[in-house]
Amino acid sequence: MKKQIVCLLFLSLFIASSYAQLKQNFYQSTCPNVESIVRSAVAKKFQQTFVTAPGTLRLFFHDCFVRGCDASVLLSNANxxxxxxxxxxxxxxxxxTVIKAKEAVDSNPSCRNKVSCADILALATRDVVALTGGPSYKVELGRRDGRISTKASVQHKLPHPEFNLDQLNTMFASHGLSQTDMIALSGAHTLGFSHCGQFKKRIYSKAGIDQTLNRQYALELRQMCPLNVDPRIAINMDPTSPNIFDNAYYKNLQQGKGLFTSDQVLFTDKRSRATVNLFASNNNAFYQAFVTAMTKLGRVGVLTGNQGEIRRDCSRVN
Structure with a gap:
Protein backbone atom coordinates (compact mmCIF):
# COMPACT_ATOMS: atom_id res chain seq x y z
CA MET A 1 0.00 0.00 0.00
CA LYS A 2 2.81 2.42 0.92
CA LYS A 3 4.55 1.54 -2.33
CA GLN A 4 1.41 2.44 -4.30
CA ILE A 5 1.09 5.77 -2.49
CA VAL A 6 4.72 6.63 -3.22
CA CYS A 7 4.26 5.73 -6.90
CA LEU A 8 1.12 7.87 -7.16
CA LEU A 9 2.87 10.76 -5.44
CA PHE A 10 5.83 10.50 -7.82
CA LEU A 11 3.48 10.40 -10.81
CA SER A 12 1.58 13.46 -9.56
CA LEU A 13 4.82 15.39 -9.07
CA PHE A 14 6.02 14.40 -12.55
CA ILE A 15 2.76 15.49 -14.20
CA ALA A 16 2.73 18.75 -12.25
CA SER A 17 6.32 19.55 -13.21
CA SER A 18 5.53 18.95 -16.89
CA TYR A 19 2.55 21.27 -17.18
CA ALA A 20 4.18 23.81 -14.85
CA GLN A 21 6.46 24.61 -17.79
CA LEU A 22 3.47 25.72 -19.88
CA LYS A 23 2.80 29.45 -19.94
CA GLN A 24 0.58 31.81 -21.89
CA ASN A 25 3.41 33.92 -23.37
CA PHE A 26 5.72 31.02 -24.20
CA TYR A 27 6.47 32.27 -27.75
CA GLN A 28 6.76 35.95 -26.85
CA SER A 29 10.42 36.15 -27.91
CA THR A 30 10.45 33.50 -30.67
CA CYS A 31 7.11 33.97 -32.45
CA PRO A 32 5.24 36.88 -30.84
CA ASN A 33 2.43 36.90 -33.43
CA VAL A 34 1.69 33.18 -33.28
CA GLU A 35 -1.83 33.63 -31.86
CA SER A 36 -2.93 36.13 -34.51
CA ILE A 37 -1.39 34.01 -37.28
CA VAL A 38 -3.23 30.89 -36.11
CA ARG A 39 -6.46 32.80 -35.54
CA SER A 40 -6.38 34.19 -39.08
CA ALA A 41 -5.73 30.76 -40.63
CA VAL A 42 -8.50 29.15 -38.57
CA ALA A 43 -10.99 31.90 -39.44
CA LYS A 44 -10.24 31.42 -43.13
CA LYS A 45 -10.80 27.68 -42.88
CA PHE A 46 -13.98 28.22 -40.83
CA GLN A 47 -15.40 30.50 -43.55
CA GLN A 48 -14.89 27.68 -46.04
CA THR A 49 -16.68 25.03 -43.96
CA PHE A 50 -18.42 25.04 -40.59
CA VAL A 51 -17.25 21.47 -39.91
CA THR A 52 -13.89 23.05 -39.07
CA ALA A 53 -15.27 23.92 -35.63
CA PRO A 54 -16.56 20.60 -34.29
CA GLY A 55 -13.79 18.72 -36.14
CA THR A 56 -11.00 20.69 -34.49
CA LEU A 57 -12.63 20.63 -31.04
CA ARG A 58 -13.08 16.86 -31.15
CA LEU A 59 -9.55 16.40 -32.49
CA PHE A 60 -8.08 18.19 -29.48
CA PHE A 61 -10.07 16.08 -27.03
CA HIS A 62 -9.11 12.82 -28.74
CA ASP A 63 -5.46 13.84 -28.87
CA CYS A 64 -5.24 14.73 -25.18
CA PHE A 65 -7.01 11.59 -23.95
CA VAL A 66 -4.62 9.30 -25.85
CA ARG A 67 -0.92 9.72 -24.97
CA GLY A 68 -1.57 13.29 -23.82
CA CYS A 69 -1.75 16.61 -25.71
CA ASP A 70 1.19 15.91 -28.02
CA ALA A 71 -0.43 16.02 -31.50
CA SER A 72 0.19 12.26 -31.86
CA VAL A 73 -3.31 11.96 -33.33
CA LEU A 74 -2.06 13.86 -36.40
CA LEU A 75 0.70 11.39 -37.27
CA SER A 76 0.21 9.30 -40.40
CA ASN A 77 2.49 6.33 -39.82
CA ALA A 78 1.24 2.77 -40.30
CA ASN A 79 -1.43 1.78 -37.73
CA THR A 97 -7.18 23.25 -40.01
CA VAL A 98 -4.04 22.45 -38.03
CA ILE A 99 -2.02 21.81 -41.18
CA LYS A 100 -3.09 25.14 -42.71
CA ALA A 101 -2.35 26.98 -39.47
CA LYS A 102 1.07 25.31 -39.20
CA GLU A 103 1.88 26.37 -42.78
CA ALA A 104 0.85 29.95 -41.96
CA VAL A 105 3.02 30.02 -38.85
CA ASP A 106 6.05 28.55 -40.58
CA SER A 107 5.71 30.95 -43.52
CA ASN A 108 6.80 33.64 -41.08
CA PRO A 109 10.64 33.47 -41.06
CA SER A 110 10.94 34.29 -37.37
CA CYS A 111 8.50 31.51 -36.44
CA ARG A 112 9.63 28.72 -38.74
CA ASN A 113 10.05 25.37 -36.95
CA LYS A 114 9.57 26.99 -33.53
CA VAL A 115 5.88 26.31 -32.78
CA SER A 116 4.67 22.78 -32.09
CA CYS A 117 1.70 21.18 -33.81
CA ALA A 118 0.36 20.41 -30.31
CA ASP A 119 0.28 24.12 -29.43
CA ILE A 120 -1.24 25.05 -32.78
CA LEU A 121 -4.01 22.50 -32.17
CA ALA A 122 -4.64 23.97 -28.70
CA LEU A 123 -4.85 27.50 -30.13
CA ALA A 124 -7.03 26.44 -33.06
CA THR A 125 -9.43 24.74 -30.66
CA ARG A 126 -9.83 27.94 -28.64
CA ASP A 127 -10.39 29.87 -31.87
CA VAL A 128 -13.15 27.61 -33.25
CA VAL A 129 -14.99 27.81 -29.93
CA ALA A 130 -14.88 31.61 -30.11
CA LEU A 131 -15.88 31.65 -33.79
CA THR A 132 -19.06 29.71 -32.98
CA GLY A 133 -20.10 32.10 -30.22
CA GLY A 134 -18.38 30.45 -27.28
CA PRO A 135 -15.88 31.95 -24.84
CA SER A 136 -12.41 33.07 -25.82
CA TYR A 137 -9.72 32.26 -23.29
CA LYS A 138 -5.99 32.35 -22.69
CA VAL A 139 -4.16 29.22 -23.84
CA GLU A 140 -1.11 27.88 -22.03
CA LEU A 141 1.67 27.06 -24.50
CA GLY A 142 4.98 25.25 -24.57
CA ARG A 143 3.91 21.74 -25.57
CA ARG A 144 6.21 19.59 -27.65
CA ASP A 145 5.12 17.08 -30.27
CA GLY A 146 5.18 13.35 -29.61
CA ARG A 147 6.98 10.89 -31.86
CA ILE A 148 4.76 7.86 -31.22
CA SER A 149 1.25 7.15 -32.50
CA THR A 150 -0.32 3.70 -32.42
CA LYS A 151 -3.78 2.44 -33.24
CA ALA A 152 -3.66 0.13 -30.21
CA SER A 153 -3.12 3.04 -27.79
CA VAL A 154 -6.60 4.41 -28.54
CA GLN A 155 -8.38 1.30 -27.31
CA HIS A 156 -10.44 1.97 -24.14
CA LYS A 157 -9.04 5.52 -23.84
CA LEU A 158 -12.06 7.45 -25.12
CA PRO A 159 -15.58 7.70 -23.64
CA HIS A 160 -18.11 5.30 -25.13
CA PRO A 161 -21.62 6.51 -26.10
CA GLU A 162 -23.13 3.96 -23.69
CA PHE A 163 -21.04 4.91 -20.63
CA ASN A 164 -22.79 5.51 -17.31
CA LEU A 165 -21.78 8.25 -14.86
CA ASP A 166 -19.33 6.08 -12.92
CA GLN A 167 -17.54 5.06 -16.10
CA LEU A 168 -17.34 8.66 -17.27
CA ASN A 169 -16.06 9.90 -13.92
CA THR A 170 -13.45 7.15 -13.72
CA MET A 171 -12.07 7.88 -17.19
CA PHE A 172 -11.95 11.65 -16.70
CA ALA A 173 -10.52 11.35 -13.18
CA SER A 174 -7.62 9.33 -14.62
CA HIS A 175 -6.62 12.59 -16.36
CA GLY A 176 -7.09 14.80 -13.32
CA LEU A 177 -10.52 16.02 -14.41
CA SER A 178 -13.44 16.30 -11.98
CA GLN A 179 -17.09 15.45 -12.54
CA THR A 180 -17.80 19.16 -13.11
CA ASP A 181 -14.98 19.27 -15.68
CA MET A 182 -16.45 16.23 -17.40
CA ILE A 183 -19.94 17.74 -17.57
CA ALA A 184 -18.55 21.04 -18.89
CA LEU A 185 -16.46 19.30 -21.57
CA SER A 186 -19.51 17.22 -22.56
CA GLY A 187 -21.10 20.55 -23.45
CA ALA A 188 -18.88 20.54 -26.56
CA HIS A 189 -21.58 18.24 -27.96
CA THR A 190 -23.52 21.43 -28.61
CA LEU A 191 -21.52 21.47 -31.87
CA GLY A 192 -21.13 18.89 -34.58
CA PHE A 193 -22.69 15.57 -35.37
CA SER A 194 -22.58 11.85 -34.73
CA HIS A 195 -23.65 8.87 -36.80
CA CYS A 196 -26.73 6.65 -36.71
CA GLY A 197 -24.71 3.62 -35.68
CA GLN A 198 -23.58 5.33 -32.46
CA PHE A 199 -27.04 5.49 -30.88
CA LYS A 200 -29.00 2.85 -32.79
CA LYS A 201 -29.63 0.75 -29.67
CA ARG A 202 -31.47 3.65 -28.02
CA ILE A 203 -34.14 3.80 -30.71
CA TYR A 204 -34.22 0.18 -31.88
CA SER A 205 -34.13 -2.65 -29.36
CA LYS A 206 -36.29 -5.57 -28.23
CA ALA A 207 -37.29 -3.52 -25.20
CA GLY A 208 -38.37 -0.61 -27.39
CA ILE A 209 -37.23 3.01 -27.26
CA ASP A 210 -34.88 3.93 -24.42
CA GLN A 211 -37.14 5.25 -21.65
CA THR A 212 -34.75 8.10 -20.83
CA LEU A 213 -35.08 9.40 -24.40
CA ASN A 214 -37.77 11.96 -25.27
CA ARG A 215 -40.28 9.90 -27.27
CA GLN A 216 -40.98 12.53 -29.94
CA TYR A 217 -37.25 13.07 -30.38
CA ALA A 218 -36.76 9.30 -30.63
CA LEU A 219 -39.37 9.09 -33.40
CA GLU A 220 -37.61 11.92 -35.24
CA LEU A 221 -34.33 10.03 -34.92
CA ARG A 222 -36.02 6.93 -36.32
CA GLN A 223 -37.09 8.94 -39.37
CA MET A 224 -33.53 10.18 -39.88
CA CYS A 225 -32.02 6.76 -39.12
CA PRO A 226 -34.43 4.09 -40.39
CA LEU A 227 -33.56 0.43 -39.95
CA ASN A 228 -30.80 -0.79 -42.27
CA VAL A 229 -29.75 2.76 -43.13
CA ASP A 230 -26.05 3.47 -43.65
CA PRO A 231 -24.75 3.72 -40.03
CA ARG A 232 -22.49 6.58 -41.11
CA ILE A 233 -25.41 8.96 -41.78
CA ALA A 234 -24.68 12.15 -39.81
CA ILE A 235 -27.09 13.51 -37.17
CA ASN A 236 -26.64 16.77 -35.25
CA MET A 237 -25.65 16.25 -31.62
CA ASP A 238 -27.67 19.32 -30.65
CA PRO A 239 -31.10 19.35 -32.34
CA THR A 240 -31.83 22.99 -31.46
CA SER A 241 -28.73 25.12 -32.21
CA PRO A 242 -26.07 22.83 -33.72
CA ASN A 243 -23.95 25.68 -35.14
CA ILE A 244 -23.74 27.78 -31.96
CA PHE A 245 -21.55 27.09 -28.95
CA ASP A 246 -24.10 27.66 -26.18
CA ASN A 247 -25.77 25.92 -23.26
CA ALA A 248 -28.58 24.41 -25.37
CA TYR A 249 -26.96 21.00 -24.86
CA TYR A 250 -27.93 21.07 -21.18
CA LYS A 251 -31.44 22.33 -21.90
CA ASN A 252 -31.80 19.41 -24.30
CA LEU A 253 -30.79 16.99 -21.54
CA GLN A 254 -33.54 18.40 -19.32
CA GLN A 255 -36.01 17.47 -22.07
CA GLY A 256 -34.63 13.97 -22.64
CA LYS A 257 -32.90 14.98 -25.88
CA GLY A 258 -29.37 13.81 -25.18
CA LEU A 259 -28.27 11.85 -28.25
CA PHE A 260 -26.01 9.37 -26.44
CA THR A 261 -26.70 7.44 -23.25
CA SER A 262 -23.52 9.07 -21.94
CA ASP A 263 -25.12 12.48 -22.59
CA GLN A 264 -28.52 11.80 -21.07
CA VAL A 265 -27.11 10.08 -17.99
CA LEU A 266 -25.74 13.46 -16.88
CA PHE A 267 -29.34 14.48 -16.20
CA THR A 268 -30.94 11.17 -15.26
CA ASP A 269 -28.31 10.48 -12.59
CA LYS A 270 -29.09 12.58 -9.51
CA ARG A 271 -25.39 12.99 -8.71
CA SER A 272 -24.80 15.14 -11.81
CA ARG A 273 -28.26 16.63 -12.40
CA ALA A 274 -27.67 19.79 -10.34
CA THR A 275 -24.68 20.74 -12.48
CA VAL A 276 -26.67 20.18 -15.67
CA ASN A 277 -29.46 22.38 -14.29
CA LEU A 278 -26.95 25.10 -13.38
CA PHE A 279 -25.39 25.15 -16.84
CA ALA A 280 -28.83 25.05 -18.48
CA SER A 281 -29.96 28.11 -16.54
CA ASN A 282 -26.70 30.04 -16.60
CA ASN A 283 -24.71 30.23 -19.83
CA ASN A 284 -21.88 32.16 -18.13
CA ALA A 285 -21.50 29.45 -15.49
CA PHE A 286 -21.13 26.92 -18.31
CA TYR A 287 -18.57 29.08 -20.12
CA GLN A 288 -16.50 29.58 -16.98
CA ALA A 289 -16.53 25.87 -16.17
CA PHE A 290 -15.68 25.01 -19.79
CA VAL A 291 -12.66 27.32 -19.84
CA THR A 292 -11.42 25.83 -16.55
CA ALA A 293 -11.88 22.30 -17.87
CA MET A 294 -10.22 23.06 -21.22
CA THR A 295 -7.21 24.54 -19.45
CA LYS A 296 -6.88 21.40 -17.33
CA LEU A 297 -7.43 19.19 -20.38
CA GLY A 298 -4.66 21.03 -22.21
CA ARG A 299 -2.18 20.01 -19.50
CA VAL A 300 -2.81 16.27 -19.80
CA GLY A 301 0.31 14.26 -20.55
CA VAL A 302 2.16 17.20 -22.11
CA LEU A 303 5.74 16.95 -23.34
CA THR A 304 7.84 20.01 -22.48
CA GLY A 305 11.46 21.14 -22.37
CA ASN A 306 13.63 18.73 -24.31
CA GLN A 307 10.96 16.04 -24.59
CA GLY A 308 9.51 15.19 -27.98
CA GLU A 309 10.18 17.57 -30.86
CA ILE A 310 8.84 20.48 -32.90
CA ARG A 311 7.53 18.79 -36.04
CA ARG A 312 8.15 20.45 -39.39
CA ASP A 313 5.27 18.44 -40.82
CA CYS A 314 2.41 17.70 -38.41
CA SER A 315 1.72 14.35 -40.09
CA ARG A 316 5.16 12.83 -39.54
CA VAL A 317 8.11 12.85 -37.18
CA ASN A 318 11.20 14.81 -38.22
Missing part, protein backbone atom coordinates in the same frame (compact mmCIF):
# COMPACT_ATOMS: atom_id res chain seq x y z
CA UNK A 80 -1.49 5.24 -36.18
CA UNK A 81 -4.09 6.64 -33.78
CA UNK A 82 -6.07 8.10 -36.67
CA UNK A 83 -6.58 4.57 -38.04
CA UNK A 84 -8.57 3.46 -34.99
CA UNK A 85 -12.34 3.40 -35.67
CA UNK A 86 -12.92 6.01 -32.94
CA UNK A 87 -10.65 8.44 -34.81
CA UNK A 88 -11.24 7.64 -38.47
CA UNK A 89 -13.84 10.39 -38.91
CA UNK A 90 -11.38 12.98 -37.57
CA UNK A 91 -9.02 12.89 -40.55
CA UNK A 92 -10.74 15.74 -42.35
CA UNK A 93 -11.35 19.37 -41.52
CA UNK A 94 -9.80 19.24 -38.05
CA UNK A 95 -6.56 17.86 -39.49
CA UNK A 96 -6.61 20.34 -42.37
Missing amino acids: AEKDHHDDMSLAGDGFD
Whole structure:
Protein backbone atom coordinates (compact mmCIF):
# COMPACT_ATOMS: atom_id res chain seq x y z
CA MET A 1 0.00 0.00 0.00
CA LYS A 2 2.81 2.42 0.92
CA LYS A 3 4.55 1.54 -2.33
CA GLN A 4 1.41 2.44 -4.30
CA ILE A 5 1.09 5.77 -2.49
CA VAL A 6 4.72 6.63 -3.22
CA CYS A 7 4.26 5.73 -6.90
CA LEU A 8 1.12 7.87 -7.16
CA LEU A 9 2.87 10.76 -5.44
CA PHE A 10 5.83 10.50 -7.82
CA LEU A 11 3.48 10.40 -10.81
CA SER A 12 1.58 13.46 -9.56
CA LEU A 13 4.82 15.39 -9.07
CA PHE A 14 6.02 14.40 -12.55
CA ILE A 15 2.76 15.49 -14.20
CA ALA A 16 2.73 18.75 -12.25
CA SER A 17 6.32 19.55 -13.21
CA SER A 18 5.53 18.95 -16.89
CA TYR A 19 2.55 21.27 -17.18
CA ALA A 20 4.18 23.81 -14.85
CA GLN A 21 6.46 24.61 -17.79
CA LEU A 22 3.47 25.72 -19.88
CA LYS A 23 2.80 29.45 -19.94
CA GLN A 24 0.58 31.81 -21.89
CA ASN A 25 3.41 33.92 -23.37
CA PHE A 26 5.72 31.02 -24.20
CA TYR A 27 6.47 32.27 -27.75
CA GLN A 28 6.76 35.95 -26.85
CA SER A 29 10.42 36.15 -27.91
CA THR A 30 10.45 33.50 -30.67
CA CYS A 31 7.11 33.97 -32.45
CA PRO A 32 5.24 36.88 -30.84
CA ASN A 33 2.43 36.90 -33.43
CA VAL A 34 1.69 33.18 -33.28
CA GLU A 35 -1.83 33.63 -31.86
CA SER A 36 -2.93 36.13 -34.51
CA ILE A 37 -1.39 34.01 -37.28
CA VAL A 38 -3.23 30.89 -36.11
CA ARG A 39 -6.46 32.80 -35.54
CA SER A 40 -6.38 34.19 -39.08
CA ALA A 41 -5.73 30.76 -40.63
CA VAL A 42 -8.50 29.15 -38.57
CA ALA A 43 -10.99 31.90 -39.44
CA LYS A 44 -10.24 31.42 -43.13
CA LYS A 45 -10.80 27.68 -42.88
CA PHE A 46 -13.98 28.22 -40.83
CA GLN A 47 -15.40 30.50 -43.55
CA GLN A 48 -14.89 27.68 -46.04
CA THR A 49 -16.68 25.03 -43.96
CA PHE A 50 -18.42 25.04 -40.59
CA VAL A 51 -17.25 21.47 -39.91
CA THR A 52 -13.89 23.05 -39.07
CA ALA A 53 -15.27 23.92 -35.63
CA PRO A 54 -16.56 20.60 -34.29
CA GLY A 55 -13.79 18.72 -36.14
CA THR A 56 -11.00 20.69 -34.49
CA LEU A 57 -12.63 20.63 -31.04
CA ARG A 58 -13.08 16.86 -31.15
CA LEU A 59 -9.55 16.40 -32.49
CA PHE A 60 -8.08 18.19 -29.48
CA PHE A 61 -10.07 16.08 -27.03
CA HIS A 62 -9.11 12.82 -28.74
CA ASP A 63 -5.46 13.84 -28.87
CA CYS A 64 -5.24 14.73 -25.18
CA PHE A 65 -7.01 11.59 -23.95
CA VAL A 66 -4.62 9.30 -25.85
CA ARG A 67 -0.92 9.72 -24.97
CA GLY A 68 -1.57 13.29 -23.82
CA CYS A 69 -1.75 16.61 -25.71
CA ASP A 70 1.19 15.91 -28.02
CA ALA A 71 -0.43 16.02 -31.50
CA SER A 72 0.19 12.26 -31.86
CA VAL A 73 -3.31 11.96 -33.33
CA LEU A 74 -2.06 13.86 -36.40
CA LEU A 75 0.70 11.39 -37.27
CA SER A 76 0.21 9.30 -40.40
CA ASN A 77 2.49 6.33 -39.82
CA ALA A 78 1.24 2.77 -40.30
CA ASN A 79 -1.43 1.78 -37.73
CA ALA A 80 -1.49 5.24 -36.18
CA GLU A 81 -4.09 6.64 -33.78
CA LYS A 82 -6.07 8.10 -36.67
CA ASP A 83 -6.58 4.57 -38.04
CA HIS A 84 -8.57 3.46 -34.99
CA HIS A 85 -12.34 3.40 -35.67
CA ASP A 86 -12.92 6.01 -32.94
CA ASP A 87 -10.65 8.44 -34.81
CA MET A 88 -11.24 7.64 -38.47
CA SER A 89 -13.84 10.39 -38.91
CA LEU A 90 -11.38 12.98 -37.57
CA ALA A 91 -9.02 12.89 -40.55
CA GLY A 92 -10.74 15.74 -42.35
CA ASP A 93 -11.35 19.37 -41.52
CA GLY A 94 -9.80 19.24 -38.05
CA PHE A 95 -6.56 17.86 -39.49
CA ASP A 96 -6.61 20.34 -42.37
CA THR A 97 -7.18 23.25 -40.01
CA VAL A 98 -4.04 22.45 -38.03
CA ILE A 99 -2.02 21.81 -41.18
CA LYS A 100 -3.09 25.14 -42.71
CA ALA A 101 -2.35 26.98 -39.47
CA LYS A 102 1.07 25.31 -39.20
CA GLU A 103 1.88 26.37 -42.78
CA ALA A 104 0.85 29.95 -41.96
CA VAL A 105 3.02 30.02 -38.85
CA ASP A 106 6.05 28.55 -40.58
CA SER A 107 5.71 30.95 -43.52
CA ASN A 108 6.80 33.64 -41.08
CA PRO A 109 10.64 33.47 -41.06
CA SER A 110 10.94 34.29 -37.37
CA CYS A 111 8.50 31.51 -36.44
CA ARG A 112 9.63 28.72 -38.74
CA ASN A 113 10.05 25.37 -36.95
CA LYS A 114 9.57 26.99 -33.53
CA VAL A 115 5.88 26.31 -32.78
CA SER A 116 4.67 22.78 -32.09
CA CYS A 117 1.70 21.18 -33.81
CA ALA A 118 0.36 20.41 -30.31
CA ASP A 119 0.28 24.12 -29.43
CA ILE A 120 -1.24 25.05 -32.78
CA LEU A 121 -4.01 22.50 -32.17
CA ALA A 122 -4.64 23.97 -28.70
CA LEU A 123 -4.85 27.50 -30.13
CA ALA A 124 -7.03 26.44 -33.06
CA THR A 125 -9.43 24.74 -30.66
CA ARG A 126 -9.83 27.94 -28.64
CA ASP A 127 -10.39 29.87 -31.87
CA VAL A 128 -13.15 27.61 -33.25
CA VAL A 129 -14.99 27.81 -29.93
CA ALA A 130 -14.88 31.61 -30.11
CA LEU A 131 -15.88 31.65 -33.79
CA THR A 132 -19.06 29.71 -32.98
CA GLY A 133 -20.10 32.10 -30.22
CA GLY A 134 -18.38 30.45 -27.28
CA PRO A 135 -15.88 31.95 -24.84
CA SER A 136 -12.41 33.07 -25.82
CA TYR A 137 -9.72 32.26 -23.29
CA LYS A 138 -5.99 32.35 -22.69
CA VAL A 139 -4.16 29.22 -23.84
CA GLU A 140 -1.11 27.88 -22.03
CA LEU A 141 1.67 27.06 -24.50
CA GLY A 142 4.98 25.25 -24.57
CA ARG A 143 3.91 21.74 -25.57
CA ARG A 144 6.21 19.59 -27.65
CA ASP A 145 5.12 17.08 -30.27
CA GLY A 146 5.18 13.35 -29.61
CA ARG A 147 6.98 10.89 -31.86
CA ILE A 148 4.76 7.86 -31.22
CA SER A 149 1.25 7.15 -32.50
CA THR A 150 -0.32 3.70 -32.42
CA LYS A 151 -3.78 2.44 -33.24
CA ALA A 152 -3.66 0.13 -30.21
CA SER A 153 -3.12 3.04 -27.79
CA VAL A 154 -6.60 4.41 -28.54
CA GLN A 155 -8.38 1.30 -27.31
CA HIS A 156 -10.44 1.97 -24.14
CA LYS A 157 -9.04 5.52 -23.84
CA LEU A 158 -12.06 7.45 -25.12
CA PRO A 159 -15.58 7.70 -23.64
CA HIS A 160 -18.11 5.30 -25.13
CA PRO A 161 -21.62 6.51 -26.10
CA GLU A 162 -23.13 3.96 -23.69
CA PHE A 163 -21.04 4.91 -20.63
CA ASN A 164 -22.79 5.51 -17.31
CA LEU A 165 -21.78 8.25 -14.86
CA ASP A 166 -19.33 6.08 -12.92
CA GLN A 167 -17.54 5.06 -16.10
CA LEU A 168 -17.34 8.66 -17.27
CA ASN A 169 -16.06 9.90 -13.92
CA THR A 170 -13.45 7.15 -13.72
CA MET A 171 -12.07 7.88 -17.19
CA PHE A 172 -11.95 11.65 -16.70
CA ALA A 173 -10.52 11.35 -13.18
CA SER A 174 -7.62 9.33 -14.62
CA HIS A 175 -6.62 12.59 -16.36
CA GLY A 176 -7.09 14.80 -13.32
CA LEU A 177 -10.52 16.02 -14.41
CA SER A 178 -13.44 16.30 -11.98
CA GLN A 179 -17.09 15.45 -12.54
CA THR A 180 -17.80 19.16 -13.11
CA ASP A 181 -14.98 19.27 -15.68
CA MET A 182 -16.45 16.23 -17.40
CA ILE A 183 -19.94 17.74 -17.57
CA ALA A 184 -18.55 21.04 -18.89
CA LEU A 185 -16.46 19.30 -21.57
CA SER A 186 -19.51 17.22 -22.56
CA GLY A 187 -21.10 20.55 -23.45
CA ALA A 188 -18.88 20.54 -26.56
CA HIS A 189 -21.58 18.24 -27.96
CA THR A 190 -23.52 21.43 -28.61
CA LEU A 191 -21.52 21.47 -31.87
CA GLY A 192 -21.13 18.89 -34.58
CA PHE A 193 -22.69 15.57 -35.37
CA SER A 194 -22.58 11.85 -34.73
CA HIS A 195 -23.65 8.87 -36.80
CA CYS A 196 -26.73 6.65 -36.71
CA GLY A 197 -24.71 3.62 -35.68
CA GLN A 198 -23.58 5.33 -32.46
CA PHE A 199 -27.04 5.49 -30.88
CA LYS A 200 -29.00 2.85 -32.79
CA LYS A 201 -29.63 0.75 -29.67
CA ARG A 202 -31.47 3.65 -28.02
CA ILE A 203 -34.14 3.80 -30.71
CA TYR A 204 -34.22 0.18 -31.88
CA SER A 205 -34.13 -2.65 -29.36
CA LYS A 206 -36.29 -5.57 -28.23
CA ALA A 207 -37.29 -3.52 -25.20
CA GLY A 208 -38.37 -0.61 -27.39
CA ILE A 209 -37.23 3.01 -27.26
CA ASP A 210 -34.88 3.93 -24.42
CA GLN A 211 -37.14 5.25 -21.65
CA THR A 212 -34.75 8.10 -20.83
CA LEU A 213 -35.08 9.40 -24.40
CA ASN A 214 -37.77 11.96 -25.27
CA ARG A 215 -40.28 9.90 -27.27
CA GLN A 216 -40.98 12.53 -29.94
CA TYR A 217 -37.25 13.07 -30.38
CA ALA A 218 -36.76 9.30 -30.63
CA LEU A 219 -39.37 9.09 -33.40
CA GLU A 220 -37.61 11.92 -35.24
CA LEU A 221 -34.33 10.03 -34.92
CA ARG A 222 -36.02 6.93 -36.32
CA GLN A 223 -37.09 8.94 -39.37
CA MET A 224 -33.53 10.18 -39.88
CA CYS A 225 -32.02 6.76 -39.12
CA PRO A 226 -34.43 4.09 -40.39
CA LEU A 227 -33.56 0.43 -39.95
CA ASN A 228 -30.80 -0.79 -42.27
CA VAL A 229 -29.75 2.76 -43.13
CA ASP A 230 -26.05 3.47 -43.65
CA PRO A 231 -24.75 3.72 -40.03
CA ARG A 232 -22.49 6.58 -41.11
CA ILE A 233 -25.41 8.96 -41.78
CA ALA A 234 -24.68 12.15 -39.81
CA ILE A 235 -27.09 13.51 -37.17
CA ASN A 236 -26.64 16.77 -35.25
CA MET A 237 -25.65 16.25 -31.62
CA ASP A 238 -27.67 19.32 -30.65
CA PRO A 239 -31.10 19.35 -32.34
CA THR A 240 -31.83 22.99 -31.46
CA SER A 241 -28.73 25.12 -32.21
CA PRO A 242 -26.07 22.83 -33.72
CA ASN A 243 -23.95 25.68 -35.14
CA ILE A 244 -23.74 27.78 -31.96
CA PHE A 245 -21.55 27.09 -28.95
CA ASP A 246 -24.10 27.66 -26.18
CA ASN A 247 -25.77 25.92 -23.26
CA ALA A 248 -28.58 24.41 -25.37
CA TYR A 249 -26.96 21.00 -24.86
CA TYR A 250 -27.93 21.07 -21.18
CA LYS A 251 -31.44 22.33 -21.90
CA ASN A 252 -31.80 19.41 -24.30
CA LEU A 253 -30.79 16.99 -21.54
CA GLN A 254 -33.54 18.40 -19.32
CA GLN A 255 -36.01 17.47 -22.07
CA GLY A 256 -34.63 13.97 -22.64
CA LYS A 257 -32.90 14.98 -25.88
CA GLY A 258 -29.37 13.81 -25.18
CA LEU A 259 -28.27 11.85 -28.25
CA PHE A 260 -26.01 9.37 -26.44
CA THR A 261 -26.70 7.44 -23.25
CA SER A 262 -23.52 9.07 -21.94
CA ASP A 263 -25.12 12.48 -22.59
CA GLN A 264 -28.52 11.80 -21.07
CA VAL A 265 -27.11 10.08 -17.99
CA LEU A 266 -25.74 13.46 -16.88
CA PHE A 267 -29.34 14.48 -16.20
CA THR A 268 -30.94 11.17 -15.26
CA ASP A 269 -28.31 10.48 -12.59
CA LYS A 270 -29.09 12.58 -9.51
CA ARG A 271 -25.39 12.99 -8.71
CA SER A 272 -24.80 15.14 -11.81
CA ARG A 273 -28.26 16.63 -12.40
CA ALA A 274 -27.67 19.79 -10.34
CA THR A 275 -24.68 20.74 -12.48
CA VAL A 276 -26.67 20.18 -15.67
CA ASN A 277 -29.46 22.38 -14.29
CA LEU A 278 -26.95 25.10 -13.38
CA PHE A 279 -25.39 25.15 -16.84
CA ALA A 280 -28.83 25.05 -18.48
CA SER A 281 -29.96 28.11 -16.54
CA ASN A 282 -26.70 30.04 -16.60
CA ASN A 283 -24.71 30.23 -19.83
CA ASN A 284 -21.88 32.16 -18.13
CA ALA A 285 -21.50 29.45 -15.49
CA PHE A 286 -21.13 26.92 -18.31
CA TYR A 287 -18.57 29.08 -20.12
CA GLN A 288 -16.50 29.58 -16.98
CA ALA A 289 -16.53 25.87 -16.17
CA PHE A 290 -15.68 25.01 -19.79
CA VAL A 291 -12.66 27.32 -19.84
CA THR A 292 -11.42 25.83 -16.55
CA ALA A 293 -11.88 22.30 -17.87
CA MET A 294 -10.22 23.06 -21.22
CA THR A 295 -7.21 24.54 -19.45
CA LYS A 296 -6.88 21.40 -17.33
CA LEU A 297 -7.43 19.19 -20.38
CA GLY A 298 -4.66 21.03 -22.21
CA ARG A 299 -2.18 20.01 -19.50
CA VAL A 300 -2.81 16.27 -19.80
CA GLY A 301 0.31 14.26 -20.55
CA VAL A 302 2.16 17.20 -22.11
CA LEU A 303 5.74 16.95 -23.34
CA THR A 304 7.84 20.01 -22.48
CA GLY A 305 11.46 21.14 -22.37
CA ASN A 306 13.63 18.73 -24.31
CA GLN A 307 10.96 16.04 -24.59
CA GLY A 308 9.51 15.19 -27.98
CA GLU A 309 10.18 17.57 -30.86
CA ILE A 310 8.84 20.48 -32.90
CA ARG A 311 7.53 18.79 -36.04
CA ARG A 312 8.15 20.45 -39.39
CA ASP A 313 5.27 18.44 -40.82
CA CYS A 314 2.41 17.70 -38.41
CA SER A 315 1.72 14.35 -40.09
CA ARG A 316 5.16 12.83 -39.54
CA VAL A 317 8.11 12.85 -37.18
CA ASN A 318 11.20 14.81 -38.22
